[in-house]
Amino acid sequence: MSPVTLALVGSGLRGQSYARYAVASGLGRVTAVAEPDPYRRAAAAREFGVPPEHVYADWTELADADGRLATAAIVATQDQLHIGPAVRLADLGYHILLEKPMATSERDAIAITEAAERNGILLAVCHVLRYTPYTRTLRQLLESGTIGRLVSVQHLEPVGWWHHAHSFVRGNWRRQDTSAPMLLTKSCHDIDWLIHLFGELPDRVASFGGLTHFRAEERPAGAADRCLDCPLETSCPYSAKRLYLGCLGDAEKEFWPLSAVTEKHTEEAVLDALRTGPYGRCVYGGDNDVVDHQVVTMEFPSGASCSFTMSAFTPMEHRRTRLMGTHGFIDGDGATLRVVDFRTGEERTVDADPGAGPTAGDGHGGGDEALMDAFLAAVATGDASTLHSDAAESLATHRVVWAAEEARVTGTVVRLTAPGPALGPALGPASPPEAAATTA
Secondary structure: OOOOOEEEEEEOOHHHHHHHHHHOOOEEEEEEEEEEHHHHHHHHHHHHHOOHHHEEEEEEHHHOOOOOOOEEEOOOOHHHHHHHHHHHHHHHOOOOEOOOOOOOHHHHHHHHHHHHHHHHOEEEEHHHHHHOOHHHHHHHHHHOOOOEEEEEEEEEEOOOOOOOOHHHHHOEEEEEEEEEEHHHHHHHHHHHHHHHHHHOOOOOOEEEEEEHHHHHHHOOOOOOOOOOHHOOOHHOOOOOHHHHHOOOHHHHHHHHHHHHOOOOOOOOHHHHHHHHHHHHHHHOOOOOOOOEEEEEEEOOOOOEEEEEEEEEEOOOOEEEEEEEHHHHHHHOOOOOOEEEEEEOOEEEEEEEOOOOOHHHOOOOOOHHHHHHHHHHHHHHHHHHHHOOOOOOHHHHHHHHHHHHHHHHHHHHEEOOOOOOOOOOOOOOOOOOOOOOEEEE
């Protein structure tokens, strides 16, 4: 097959990663770039060999070009900016790989879904956890009846203390008004993945959590506004100086998280960025307002239940999941699965080694690469079966996230009305709920 031509809309860290996987696989070729940051725009054009006439500072310029510049587009702009390019490019006939979350509001997500459906294009939201070797192995165990009927799940997303400080206290996702609630920006991955395992949408959702630690009331006496000036810096677990200088010399860490702080990977450049930019600020003195811990509980029409915990106060490592069935138990750590059979008493360990770590910098346990391969194959052949969800199913799982956040804010149990058909063991595309949620 000839490589699928790609327009890269947003050449930040996520956009770069997807484009690099596409090119490295030989299945994709970048033919146009739209990126407002001049450094990243020039770097992407140079890396992917994009001619100057197809390099744009704004996605609208790419959309206004004569004729389509590619068969598909990678839309990896900031979250609140997904709606414009996703709808317009769908209307122009581009197939779309859309970074998660698909949108920051239900209204925008509906508009994107409708654009994909009326134009008959493929649209895949980057729910990369669905595509990992670990998930594939776990799903095979569940579908084979190894533990009987799935009744209850406990799932932990260990965000990591330094990662939370980087992205959700100092970084672009620190505020709901400029981004979205953390459950959406960080954990729509996990809610989608859990629904993927159960094969059905929940009908009741509750949630608790808040911003407990990263606020002014928790600021230690004597702390300065910036880490470089702080007498407590050496003993602070959230020291920006220790975190970012420690990335120098490590290629993976220089790509992420350091490239979010400065494009120049020298000690002088890092110190300058920490002196003047947001990543050098005290974690107790910023303008962040997203939660640092949250619990979501879900009840499914089948009677099964699930609890999900997201916490900043952990190491950054693979998700951990306990799955309890009528005939057995599975305990997973992102790489291996401990399987206990109640009928025989047998206990075994199944190796599902992803071959990569859990972070964005190393490809989410193989999920980024597998998603890219599946999307390019679907576009090249016109066969959507390689994709594990479509726009409608992504809208449905995003609606669960919005319901959970409503439950947290209002202190109520939210009932999802008309949750739609069961997604089934193979989890093919599902229709979205007709209505979003009501408060019980």
